[in-house]
Amino acid sequence: AQSVAQPEDQVNVAEGNPLTVKCTYSVSGNPYLFWYVQYPNRGLQFLLKYITGDNLVKGSYGFEAEFNKSQTSFHLKKPSALVSDSALYFCAVRDKRGGNKLTFGTGTQLKVEL
Amino acid sequence: EPEVTQTPSHQVTQMGQEVILRCVPISNHLYFYWYRQILGQKVEFLVSFYNNEISEKSEIFDDQFSVERPDGSNFTLKIRSTKLEDSAMYFCASSEASGSSYNSPLHFGNGTRLTVT
Numbered sequence: 239a240q241s242v243a244q245p246e247d248q249v250n251v252a253e254g255n256p257l258t259v260k261c262t263y264s265v266s267g268n269p270y271l272f273w274y275v276q277y278p279n280r281g282l283q284f285l286l287k288y289i290t291g292d293n294l295v296k297g298s299y300g301f302e303a304e305f306n307k308s309q310t311s312f313h314l315k316k317p318s319a320l321v322s323d324s325a326l327y328f329c330a331v332r333d334k335r336g337g338n339k340l341t342f343g344t345g346t347q348l349k350v351e352l
Numbered sequence: 353e354p355e356v357t358q359t360p361s362h363q364v365t366q367m368g369q370e371v372i373l374r375c376v377p378i379s380n381h382l383y384f385y386w387y388r389q390i391l392g393q394k395v396e397f398l399v400s401f402y403n404n405e406i407s408e409k410s411e412i413f414d415d416q417f418s419v420e421r422p423d424g425s426n427f428t429l430k431i432r433s434t435k436l437e438d439s440a441m442y443f444c445a446s447s448e449a450s451g452s453s454y455n456s457p458l459h460f461g462n463g464t465r466l467t468v469t
Contacts, residue, residue, distance in 0.1 A: 270454050281356070281443055281460035282395065289455050328395060332454055337408040338383055338447070340458055342395040 240265045240333040244343035251319045251350055259314040259346045261329030270332040271312040272340060273303055275325045282328060288312060299323070319350045354378040358444050358461035365434055366469055373429045373464045375444030382449035384427045385458060386419065388412070388440040395443070401427065402449070434468045441465050 241264045251257045263269055270289055274282040286297025293305045303314045314327060326347050330340040357376045365371050377384050386398040399409040401419055418430045427446075431438055445458040 272457055274460075279462075281462045282445075282458075284457040284459065287455070287457055326392070334454055337400065338402070338454065339385065339397045339400050339408055341397065342387075344394045 240269075240331050240335075240341045242329050242331050242341055242343035244327075244329055244346045246346050247344075248347040248349065251348070253321050253350050253352050254318050257314075257316050257319040257323070257348065257350070259327050259329075259348060261312045261314065261343060262310050263312060263329070263331045264310065265331055265333035265335075267333050267335050269310075269312075270334075271303075271305065272330040272332070273297065273301070273312075273314050274328045274330060274342075276328065276345075277325050285314070285327075319348075321350050321352060324348055324350045354459075356444055356446055356459050356461035358442075358464050360464060361462065362465045362467070364467045364469065367436060368433050371431050371434055371466065373431075373442050373444075373466070375427045375429075375461060376425050377427055377444065377446030378459055379425070380448065381446035381459070383407075383447045383456075384419075384421070385445040385447075386429045387443045387445065387460075389443065389463075390440045392441075398429075431466075434466075436468050439466055439468045 243262045272287045273285040288305045296302045326345050329343040359374045384401040389395050399413045400407045416432045441463045443463045445460045447456040447458045
């Protein structure tokens with residue numbers, strides 16, 4: 239069965255500093271990995287995905303994520319955080335053997351302060 | 353940019369009543385999903401739908417739940433007899449089927465907040 243772990247419930251960072259939101263995954267086949275962001279009272283917005291190829295993928299709003307097969311991780315990063323980045327972030331995985339659904343982690347609340 | 357739209361945004365119902373949550377997926381998408389989120393926490397998979405039938409469902413999706421695509425645009429989730437624990441935010445999502453569907457992200461609506469009293 240496919241699963242995702244986000245070990246931090248909350249991450250606090252100062253504006254202008256780099257941010258990292260951690261994610262590790264477990265699948266039986268090759269992983270298809272996704273990051274989503276959720277603002278209050280809104281749906282989940284797609285940020286970026288890793289399917290194959292370059293381990294560093296770039297996405298919306300200056301976010302990027304690094305795929306590490308040996309550590310089964312897919313951490314979300316941004317070189318310089320903005321206050322407007324404050325939101326709930328979800329990592330998700332899809333495994334062909336798990337069907338077409340995405341399985342989500344428990345979410346990490348990112349708080350960027352001035 | 354095309355969007356998934358959900359109605360109503362908020363539904364209040366009494367325990368034991370039937371509710372229907374409605375969704376209009378993105379027009380060229382062929383995979384449809386329902387997820388729920390309780391108290392802004394984990395996003396839980398309920399069901400996926402493709403080619404006019406359920407392709408996968410979770411343990412949560414018991415006999416009280418059903419889905420339907422009654423016409424070419426709507427996708428509905430029905431809860432036959434609501435319980436207090438069904439109170440949650442319900443999200444509809446859709447994804448493309450062109451090429452490898454595994455590459456396609458899900459596109460989510462803004463959700464329906466269901467409150468069962």
